Amino acid sequence: QITLKESGPTLVKPTQTLTLTCTFSGFSLSTSGVGVGWLRQPPGKALEWLTLIYWDDDARYSPFLRSRLTITKDTSKNQVVLRMTNMDPVDTATYFCAHIQRGSYHKGGPLGNYYYFYYMDVWGKGTTVTVPS
């Protein structure tokens, strides 16, 4: 059974750096085809994907937040860490981490190449982070 749990500060001051840890069980991040992602949801708003890291250390970032985000993994501890710099009140949200599963091999993308479809299948319960104004 796959489980994930987010942990970190509930309150972060403006301009500070947020560090969140996702501790997981039921899978290993050294297994091919596996990844962990981070997402967030401001109060009353939609989900927003932030970043992910795959088993092979390949990391992807939201183009809107790329300059502020860093994701790292510690396979021996079954943890993934998210760092977000220069926090602002608009970053107030519930932050989720999620297990990423490799799906089918299919043709797609801008060049019509073949590649695997990765998707988030199991989510942590989330942790709320507030940045006061």
Place this chain on the structure above:
Amino acid sequence: QSVLTQPPSVSAAPGQKVTISCSGSSSNIGNNYVCWYQQVPGTAPKLLIYENNKRPSGIPDRFSGSKFDMSATLDITGLQTGDEASYYCGTWDSSLSGSWWVFGGGTKLTVL
């Protein structure tokens, strides 16, 4: 503003069927599979559908998904009060500079 477009809300009576749409473009839905997530208020999203129309184990067949061209739909039949939640579609948006995951703005389902 979300990259994928969903209706803000839908409603139907218990036992009825509801359809939730998700519209995108050639850079996302048009060239990728689609997932659907259910989120009950105050809880984490739950995967309902992956790769357009596949259900994870434990998801009842009342939930079904489809995709055509640059749009996807989620159908829920035999509505139950427990289905009241927000539903999100999601997929990869791919360009020559890279890929990133995008969601719709979410659709709130009310079971009357």
